[in-house]
Amino acid sequence: MQLKDGDVVCRCLQGDAEAFRTLVQRYQAAVYATAFYYVGRYGASEDVAQEAFWAAYRSLPHLREPDRFGAWLREITCRTAANWLRRQGRRLASETPLPHRRTVSIEDARQGPRGRAQGRERFERVQQAIDSLPERYRLPVVLRYLQELSYEEISRFTGESRDEIRGILHRAGRQLRDLLADIDQSEGEIQWPRADR
Amino acid sequence: MATCRQIESLTQGYIDGEVSDSERLILEEHVSGCRVCDRVLKRHKQSTALLYETFEAYRLIQDLSAPVMAHLPEMDRAPLTARTVREVNWRAKHETVGMSRLLRLLPALAPVLIVGLALAIFYSWPQNGHAPTESIGMVMFCQGEVSRSSEAGLDPQGVDLSSPVAAGDRFETGNEAAMMLSLAGPTAIKVAANTRVKIHNERRISVERGRAWLHVGKDVRLFRVNTAMGDAVVFGTTFDVRVEQGMTVVTVADGCVQVETDVAFRELNAGEQATLRIGKRPLDVLAVDALAELAWAEAIVPDGNAQLAFADTVAPKSPAPMAAEQFFVVQTNGRAVQSLTFEWKPAGDVANTGGYYVYVYDDQMSQLFSDHVRAEVFQIPDRRSVDVVVPGDPLRDVRVLHIKVVPDGDAGESETVFTKVSAWGIYP
Numbered sequence: 261m262q263l264k265d266g267d268v269v270c271r272c273l274q275g276d277a278e279a280f281r282t283l284v285q286r287y288q289a290a291v292y293a294t295a296f297y298y299v300g301r302y303g304a305s306e307d308v309a310q311e312a313f314w315a316a317y318r319s320l321p322h323l324r325e326p327d328r329f330g331a332w333l334r335e336i337t338c339r340t341a342a343n344w345l346r347r348q349g350r351r352l353a354s355e356t357p358l359p360h361r362r363t364v365s366i367e368d369a370r371q372g373p374r375g376r377a378q379g380r381e382r383f384e385r386v387q388q389a390i391d392s393l394p395e396r397y398r399l400p401v402v403l404r405y406l407q408e409l410s411y412e413e414i415s416r417f418t419g420e421s422r423d424e425i426r427g428i429l430h431r432a433g434r435q436l437r438d439l440l441a442d443i444d445q446s447e448g449e450i451q452w453p454r455a456d457r
Numbered sequence: 458m459a460t461c462r463q464i465e466s467l468t469q470g471y472i473d474g475e476v477s478d479s480e481r482l483i484l485e486e487h488v489s490g491c492r493v494c495d496r497v498l499k500r501h502k503q504s505t506a507l508l509y510e511t512f513e514a515y516r517l518i519q520d521l522s523a524p525v526m527a528h529l530p531e532m533d534r535a536p537l538t539a540r541t542v543r544e545v546n547w548r549a550k551h552e553t554v555g556m557s558r559l560l561r562l563l564p565a566l567a568p569v570l571i572v573g574l575a576l577a578i579f580y581s582w583p584q585n586g587h588a589p590t591e592s593i594g595m596v597m598f599c600q601g602e603v604s605r606s607s608e609a610g611l612d613p614q615g616v617d618l619s620s621p622v623a624a625g626d627r628f629e630t631g632n633e634a635a636m637m638l639s640l641a642g643p644t645a646i647k648v649a650a651n652t653r654v655k656i657h658n659e660r661r662i663s664v665e666r667g668r669a670w671l672h673v674g675k676d677v678r679l680f681r682v683n684t685a686m687g688d689a690v691v692f693g694t695t696f697d698v699r700v701e702q703g704m705t706v707v708t709v710a711d712g713c714v715q716v717e718t719d720v721a722f723r724e725l726n727a728g729e730q731a732t733l734r735i736g737k738r739p740l741d742v743l744a745v746d747a748l749a750e751l752a753w754a755e756a757i758v759p760d761g762n763a764q765l766a767f768a769d770t771v772a773p774k775s776p777a778p779m780a781a782e783q784f785f786v787v788q789t790n791g792r793a794v795q796s797l798t799f800e801w802k803p804a805g806d807v808a809n810t811g812g813y814y815v816y817v818y819d820d821q822m823s824q825l826f827s828d829h830v831r832a833e834v835f836q837i838p839d840r841r842s843v844d845v846v847v848p849g850d851p852l853r854d855v856r857v858l859h860i861k862v863v864p865d866g867d868a869g870e871s872e873t874v875f876t877k878v879s880a881w882g883i884y885p
Contacts, residue, residue: 270545277529278790284522292517300515309517313525321533379514386511404473405508406516411475426470433469437504 265416266326273320284313287330289407290417291337297402298341308344312337331419334399382443389439397432400425459483464494468501592621593659594640595767597759601634601650619763621771627655630667637757639767644680645672647754657683668699670754673712679782679863687718687733690863692782696725697751705733710747715816716740722816722827739824785860785878793851793882797860800842800877801835809871810835811864815845820857829865835873844881851882 263282271279288309295308316336323332390398400418403409411429415422464487470476471484488495596616604613608625616628622638628648630636636648641659648654652667662669663683672695673680682689682698686705689698694712698705707716708730715724716731721738725731730745787797797817812832817825828845852858860878 272532273545276788276790278526280529281522281526284525285520288521289517292521296515305515306517306519306521309521310525313521314528314530318530318533379511382507383511386508401508402512405505406512408509411473426475429473430466430469433472433501433505434465436508437501440504440507441500443507 264327265329269320269323269326269329272317273326280313280317283316283329283333287333287417288313289409290330290403290413291333293403293406293409294334294337294399294417295341296406297399298338299344302348304344304348308341309337311344312340315340328419330416334417334419385443386440389436392439393432393435397428397435400428401432401436404429459487461487461491461494464488464491465497468498469505471498472502472505592771593624594622594638594656595763595771596620596622596636597639597645597763597767598635598637598647598757600636600757602631603634603636604629604631618760619766622656624656624658627653627665629653635757637759639759639764639771641771642680643674643767645759646670647757649753664698664700664705666700668697668753670697670751670757671695684733686735687716690715690717695751697747697754703734707731707733708745708747708750710751717827722824724822783862783875785862785875787858787860787878787880788856789852789858789880789882790856791854792880793853794847794855794858794880795851796844796846796881797858798842798844798877798879798881799830799862799875800879801873801875803841806871807836807838810873811871813873814863814865816861816863818859818861819855820859822859825852825855825858832865 265283265286268279268282272283291312292305292309295312296305299305299308312333316333319336323329325332390401393401400414400420403414403417409417411422411425414429415425418425420428464484467476467480467484471481476484484498488498596618599616599618603616605616606613606627606629607623613629616636622640628636628638630648630650630652632650634650638646638648638656640646640656640662644659646654646662647670649668649670652669653665654667654669655663655665657663660679661681661683665685669682671680671682671691673691673693680691682691684698684700684705686700686703689696689707691712691714694714695710696712696714697708697710699708707714707725709725709727711727713724713726715722716733717723718733718735718737718740720736721740723731723740723742725742728744728747730743730747730750732741732743797815799815810832812835813830815828815830817827819825826848828848830843830845834840834843858880862875864872
């Protein structure tokens, strides 16, 4: 049986620092995806995610409703990312934001420079499509497609109900389908593996 | 039948595996017969696949918990709101799930919560109990050469059946002699031949030589048997103490007995036998046929008239007995522990409080250390806590401490009720 967020938060407040590890493991995908949404193009997602967890731990005594830890953590993550962008503002202005930091996988190497260029181009198109969505749709979309969070997990993190998330992702999916219709895709059934979490 | 519009509203949930079984069936049924919706679903799948594929390379691979936990900052010292405190306290009591493993120590001096008060049987000591009367017991059986010497230092005298036993009496049996005493409690003591026992009070005796069988009534207060090599401490049980050259053998037939020497302590259960030697740790414990070991005592049965006399004179004088063991569980979760703090409620009669033994075990109930807190500590009027320092190196790699606190029974009759035990440490 899994402990409720509120119980884990209370343990931390009682001095059990190690209990925080449970919260990190539970929310790292969501926090990372949120950080990626804001600072992914500067390769700072992991750093910002870590900073967000530290900020959350420091501020834990200020959390009013321990059971709404997820939504509170999302706010902290957004704030941490915004602070990071502000801090880095001047330096970033003189930098080319792309390409994203990423590991070159064996598959990339097989694709060769042309394949990689296509991948980058495709990423840009997808990014633009997401940016054109209503703001409220964007984070759930990133949480879903980057980290494959379930509707329930997304709902816990954004503070919206599961039905709202289902509606948001449906409407966003329809818009993205239209926006990305011209990207070349092979015909037929497409399989994609769920990320191991 | 579902309309195409209704079906379209299910497509994303269907692809994401987030629709109910009935919705899934309705959609599949509809799509199999509707080419428009089938095409829409295919296109939707393609764009969804494209999104997953595009993001796949950016997915979080490493576990962030290790780096996050390795540099955890200090928590703000902002005072918790009263509501939060209430909630934290409430949850501490109502939580049901076990702990995860812990590796790090908290910011210095953060108290560890008491998770459970597993056993705490508190009764107040009698306010108007009888002053130690001359008689705390009675001789129930007497055979062969048995002599008694008293605290007053009189010459050893013969022992009569049904004669009273006073604190400080020392009994000695000769060859082929045997004796049985009953002490208020009630506690029955059968004394084998060539044995010397001293009755300190109704809760403490010494076996100085030879062998004694004891049956300590279930509701008595802690009962202690001293020997030169170590002690046996019980609440209620049947056991046997044999003192030989350089060692004491304790065999338990029923219940549980704590045995302890100068360096070791351990609980024995029925069917176990421990050999106590000075400076020897751990204790040697064997599984034995306890009934066979204790069979010698069966021949000693109390005299009927003495039993009646005991019931009339000694037993009723004994006030309602009280158990006084207090048991605490403190979660330390692997953090280094350097000391324990015991807090207590102010007692009504501080001048009359006794000292306490503290026994600390790990979660396997293996011995960690023990200590004794003197009665004087509890007799200081405004004092509310005492620290017990872990001897030697701090305790590490122990997730849970089981702490037993028992009165030493040597002084004072007013009980101290412990309210909280905390474990303290520092950064490793």
